[in-house]
Amino acid sequence: MKFLRMKPGHGEVLIAEGDVEVREDEERLVDEFRRQLDAGMWAAVPLSGRGRRTAQLARSFDEVPRDAERVIFFPRAAGG
Amino acid sequence: MLLALAATALVAIALLWEAAAPRLVEAIERRRARRKLVPTADYDPGRERRAEARARQLLRSCVNEEEWAMYRDLGFVRVWGTQSERPGGHEAAAGTPYAYLIYPHKPILAYLPQTGRLLNEYCVAFPDETRPYGSARLPDSDDVLAKWMALTGDERRLIETANLHLPGRQLDPRQVRRDLWRLRQWERERARAAVAAT
Numbered sequence: 706m707k708f709l710r711m712k713p714g715h716g717e718v719l720i721a722e723g724d725v726e727v728r729e730d731e732e733r734l735v736d737e738f739r740r741q742l743d744a745g746m747w748a749a750v751p752l753s754g755r756g757r758r759t760a761q762l763a764r765s766f767d768e769v770p771r772d773a774e775r776v777i778f779f780p781r782a783a784g785g
Numbered sequence: 786m787l788l789a790l791a792a793t794a795l796v797a798i799a800l801l802w803e804a805a806a807p808r809l810v811e812a813i814e815r816r817r818a819r820r821k822l823v824p825t826a827d828y829d830p831g832r833e834r835r836a837e838a839r840a841r842q843l844l845r846s847c848v849n850e851e852e853w854a855m856y857r858d859l860g861f862v863r864v865w866g867t868q869s870e871r872p873g874g875h876e877a878a879a880g881t882p883y884a885y886l887i888y889p890h891k892p893i894l895a896y897l898p899q900t901g902r903l904l905n906e907y908c909v910a911f912p913d914e915t916r917p918y919g920s921a922r923l924p925d926s927d928d929v930l931a932k933w934m935a936l937t938g939d940e941r942r943l944i945e946t947a948n949l950h951l952p953g954r955q956l957d958p959r960q961v962r963r964d965l966w967r968l969r970q971w972e973r974e975r976a977r978a979a980v981a982a983t
Binding site: 709711712713714715716717744745747749751756757758759760761762777779780781782783784785 | 829832833835836837838839840843846847848849852892908909910911912913914915916917918919920921922923924927930931933934935937938939942943946947948
């Protein structure tokens with residue numbers, strides 16, 4: 706599983722990577738996930754299916770599907 | 786003789802030093818002050834272009850082929866609405882399908898595809914206050930992807946976060962109607978090409 710973060714002036718940046726089946730990796734990913742949300746990010750998991758594609762917003766690491774390949778973090782929405 | 790010349794040279798150097806020293810010290814201080822200036826992230830068009838190229842690749846990898854082609858060809862993405870109530874509480878529009886147009890760094894526009902009626906503008910932004918290169922603004926395609934993920938992931942949450950306005954506040958309704966016409970033409974053309982390919 707890869708954690709990507711959108712960044713102004715750069716595009717996405719790989720911030721963490723690991724195998725959720727490996728305990729140490731999972732703990733690292735959970736910590737990083739929490740850190741990103743604490744920093745004001747939203748997390749989304751792009752879902753690929755046949756035809757229409759969607760994303761799933763995750764408010765905690767538990768909501769991220771175990772087989773997700775990537776989680777994209779982006780700044781939380783604000784009224785413009 | 787040599788002694789006299791050496792003494793004269795020493796006096797000359799001392800006098801020159803007296804005259805030049807203040808200027809030299811000032812120049813050194815000025816140079817130090819310049820180096821102490823807070824570094825500003827200058828606008829770098831090359832960096833912005835590379836960021837946008839990366840963002841386009843990421844967007845392409847997330848949306849489906851039609852949405853990607855729409856963005857590439859028309860500059861916006863249409864996302865169908867999924868709430869049972871129409872956005873903005875439009876009673877007259879209840880029960881009919883509605884959709885959003887996502888433009889980079891512009892409000893999201895809700896409309897009725899069947900009639901072309903414009904419903905609302907939703908002003909929303911994704912500012913990154915860490916400002917890594919001096920700007921809080923995501924690349925265009927990242928902004929579109931953020932809106933797309935937020936809309937398809939939790940439409941209600943995004944709509945509730947956004948500032949609601951009537952159409953025409955930031956997006957020119959004539960331009961939007963023209964975009965909707967372009968979208969219909971584009972879809973017809975794709976349908977024709979798909980039939981021809983079979």
